[in-house]
Amino acid sequence: MRLASTARASTALASTALASAAPARLAAHGVLLAVSCFVLFPYGWMLATSLKPVAELALVPLRWLPEAPTLGNYAAVLDDPRFLRSLLNSLVVAVAVTLLSLLLSVPAAYGLTRLTRRGGRGVLVGILASQFFPPMVFFVPFYIILQTVGLLNTLPGLVFAYLSVSLPVCTWMVATSLRDVPAEIEEAARIDGCGDLAMIRRIILPLAAPGIVTAGVFAFVLAWQEYIFALLYTTSEAAQTAPVVMFYLLSQHQIDYARLMAASVLLSLPVVIPFAVIQRVYRSGLAEGGIKG
Numbered sequence: 001m002r003l004a005s006t007a008r009a010s011t012a013l014a015s016t017a018l019a020s021a022a023p024a025r026l027a028a029h030g031v032l033l034a035v036s037c038f039v040l041f042p043y044g045w046m047l048a049t050s051l052k053p054v055a056e057l058a059l060v061p062l063r064w065l066p067e068a069p070t071l072g073n074y075a076a077v078l079d080d081p082r083f084l085r086s087l088l089n090s091l092v093v094a095v096a097v098t099l100l101s102l103l104l105s106v107p108a109a110y111g112l113t114r115l116t117r118r119g120g121r122g123v124l125v126g127i128l129a130s131q132f133f134p135p136m137v138f139f140v141p142f143y144i145i146l147q148t149v150g151l152l153n154t155l156p157g158l159v160f161a162y163l164s165v166s167l168p169v170c171t172w173m174v175a176t177s178l179r180d181v182p183a184e185i186e187e188a189a190r191i192d193g194c195g196d197l198a199m200i201r202r203i204i205l206p207l208a209a210p211g212i213v214t215a216g217v218f219a220f221v222l223a224w225q226e227y228i229f230a231l232l233y234t235t236s237e238a239a240q241t242a243p244v245v246m247f248y249l250l251s252q253h254q255i256d257y258a259r260l261m262a263a264s265v266l267l268s269l270p271v272v273i274p275f276a277v278i279q280r281v282y283r284s285g286l287a288e289g290g291i292k293g
Contacts, residue, residue: 004033043268050261057257071264077165082237083263085244090224093155093241094270097162097223098216101170104163105215109174110200114186124175127168138164139232146233155244158230161225170215177211223269242267 052066100216234240255261
């Protein structure tokens, strides 16, 4: 009888706890849903506008969804050789910045967190503090440097300019991730005769994968969407990137909103897709690191 009464009391307490937690859970889900709708609304509006014919853009009252969806705006954008060339330029610059940022930031972060006995944290703080300056401070110095070395109005010049922004942040991200790697694993590997380069390739890269992937995505997004540096340092169509070319869809007397939104959707896809998959990569990296640790 005592066991039965105890079980009934436990069940009643559990039901009461679940009932009291249900309103809080519903409220939390409601807040998350509202925030998600607020964040996703501009992207939904951009996609809907890109599918509208030109005649529907000036309808009164406003139509939220296209009545006669069309892909003509995308076809017009993709038929523009200048825009296609700019997309290729953006891809080349973004991939180069990402690869160089990772190739330089991983050894730098490893040296500052593992090989430097003193001053490593101070150097990292100084590297991150350099990003506190407004970008306009670097416009003229970078212009003079690129002009002096002959890289003005070239894709390598843009890569150099973007590295000055992405490399410090990537180094900080990777160094933060390396601090979570147990030092005992590296000590055991050194006892087995593992050198620094082998240490980075076989141990550091797998265990610090979440931070490295995050740094790579940051560098890619930065180089893909950057506008000011590309506008200042490129003047010819051969070196202009997609954000700069999109500016020319804004004419003096008329703005082609449909084509502008179609180009914006195409330009946002390489940014949205990495963010959609990075969470899975991040979780798998944490799980793999936990198993190996």
